[in-house]
Amino acid sequence: MHELIEHVDICIIGGSIAGNYLSYLLSNKDLKITVIEEHGEIGRPFQCAGIVSKKLSHLIGLPTSIVLNRVKIARLFSPAGNHVRLSGDEEPYIIDRIALDKLFYEKNLKNPRITYHLKEKFKRFSYLMETNQERILITTSKRKIIAKMLVGCDGPLSSVAKQLGVQNKILFASQIRINGHFNQNEASMYFNPKWKELFGYVVPEGNNVFRIGVASTSKPLQKLKIFLKTINVEFEKKIDQQGGIIPYGVMKKVAFDNILLLGDSACQVKATTGGGIIMLLTAARHAAFCIYTCMQFNDFSKSMIKNYYEKPCLATIGKQLKLHFMIRTILENFNKKDFQVFFQILKVKKIEDQISFYGDMDFPREIIFQLLKNKTFIRFILRFLLKNPLIFLKLIKTILY
Numbered sequence: 246m247h248e249l250i251e252h253v254d255i256c257i258i259g260g261s262i263a264g265n266y267l268s269y270l271l272s273n274k275d276l277k278i279t280v281i282e283e284h285g286e287i288g289r290p291f292q293c294a295g296i297v298s299k300k301l302s303h304l305i306g307l308p309t310s311i312v313l314n315r316v317k318i319a320r321l322f323s324p325a326g327n328h329v330r331l332s333g334d335e336e337p338y339i340i341d342r343i344a345l346d347k348l349f350y351e352k353n354l355k356n357p358r359i360t361y362h363l364k365e366k367f368k369r370f371s372y373l374m375e376t377n378q379e380r381i382l383i384t385t386s387k388r389k390i391i392a393k394m395l396v397g398c399d400g401p402l403s404s405v406a407k408q409l410g411v412q413n414k415i416l417f418a419s420q421i422r423i424n425g426h427f428n429q430n431e432a433s434m435y436f437n438p439k440w441k442e443l444f445g446y447v448v449p450e451g452n453n454v455f456r457i458g459v460a461s462t463s464k465p466l467q468k469l470k471i472f473l474k475t476i477n478v479e480f481e482k483k484i485d486q487q488g489g490i491i492p493y494g495v496m497k498k499v500a501f502d503n504i505l506l507l508g509d510s511a512c513q514v515k516a517t518t519g520g521g522i523i524m525l526l527t528a529a530r531h532a533a534f535c536i537y538t539c540m541q542f543n544d545f546s547k548s549m550i551k552n553y554y555e556k557p558c559l560a561t562i563g564k565q566l567k568l569h570f571m572i573r574t575i576l577e578n579f580n581k582k583d584f585q586v587f588f589q590i591l592k593v594k595k596i597e598d599q600i601s602f603y604g605d606m607d608f609p610r611e612i613i614f615q616l617l618k619n620k621t622f623i624r625f626i627l628r629f630l631l632k633n634p635l636i637f638l639k640l641i642k643t644i645l646y
């Protein structure tokens with residue numbers, strides 16, 4: 246190994262959306278930034294259904310070339326085939342995910358203070374003292390880097406998080422792209438106890454191409470094939486196939502001495518849908534402000550990072566992520582009959598209209614609030630929790646966490 250030693254302000258592990266966007270947010274702060282990415286091309290391998298709420302265009306300047314399609318209707322299917330139809334003014338984007346990852350990377354390349362090392366793998370970090378200041382020594386497959394701060398944007402299986410003792414629970418996803426006969430304006434979610442930790446999905450990419458997948462704790466490809474049969478799609482006719490990992494749970498510790506975690510490495514992902522993009526873009530803004538503040542005060546302590554990053558994250562996305570996890574905990578434990586009754590209530594009590602009106606793909610607090618005004622819905626949930634006291638305890642534990 247060639248022993249190169251680089252001195253930087255910030256070392257970011259992972260050159261996907263979290264790492265690239267954070268570097269971009271910091272690009273006007275005159276900081277020396279290095280991004281380590283193990284793959285040779287940014288954005289690949291492609292591992293995303295690419296459905297993102299319209300908040301995306303509020304968070305970033307979204308070039309139209311990245312938007313492949315928009316969805317007007319979401320259809321939720323019960324295991325028995327009943328469905329509810331949700332519409333509203335949300336109209337999420339279906340994006341070209343590779344282009345989104347490349348968008349900030351290409352902007353960053355123009356900044357001589359930001360360096361990317363591709364095909365290079367983060368191995369480990371340790372602390373060291375340099376002129377009486379605590380610094381981080383990062384070892385990659387090709388060099389050593391001394392940084393004031395290290396940011397783990399290295400995804401669901403984050404090596405940075407692992408060394409910090411933080412480990413995410415994960416789901417395995419399997420997806421195909423295929424020419425199909427579904428509605429181009431609709432995204433569909435198929436609930437089934439067989440892939441209870443998420444759902445089967447059909448997302449219209451545009452031009453009659455659909456992204457179809459499932460996520461589960463085990464055997465995702467086998468389950469995808471079962472799912473495809475139920476919706477009359479032939480696996481063999483796929484254009485291509487993707488796999489991927491989705492972290493699952495609530496946001497855990499994200500602040501450490503000289504280190505913070507961002508994106509999938511921090512489990513900033515909605516447990517209801519597996520969507521992480523809006524959450525991590527929101528968290529990246531807190532991270533950028535925190536890093537800038539640490540630099541100004543020359544203070545990279547855990548308490549500083551907690552105050553300027555972890556707490557703002559908890560107050561914004563953290564609470565919502567807990568709610569997503571609580572909803573998921575309930576859905577995951579529904580049996581076929583529970584789903585049947587649940588879908589009936591949604592239909593008969595016109596709750597689908599309420600969800601359409603108040604629903605927010607990312608922030609479910611308002612819709613929960615509205616649903617809790619509905620007596621039939623409350624009776625159903627209470628009966629379910631009485632039958633399943635362990636789930637009730639899990640919900641309480643999540644609230645208190």
Ligand SMILES: Cc1cc2nc3c(=O)[nH]c(=O)nc-3n(C[C@H](O)[C@H](O)[C@H](O)COP(=O)(O)OP(=O)(O)OC[C@H]3O[C@@H](n4cnc5c(N)ncnc54)[C@H](O)[C@@H]3O)c2cc1C
Binds near residue numbers: 259297365491514
């Ligand atoms: C099948 C699937 C469908 C999804 N669909 C949606 C969706 O529709 N909407 C949505 O919002 N979200 C979706 N997500 C989630 C979304 O893709 C993630 O939340 C998002 O990619 C997280 O970005 P990230 O930058 O934190 O991590 P990642 O995108 O996982 O990137 C981590 C980066 O770190 C690099 N890396 C990892 N380890 C190392 C190492 N040791 N050294 C160097 N580099 C390393 C990796 O190569 C990678 O480039 C989906 C995920 C999957 C798997």
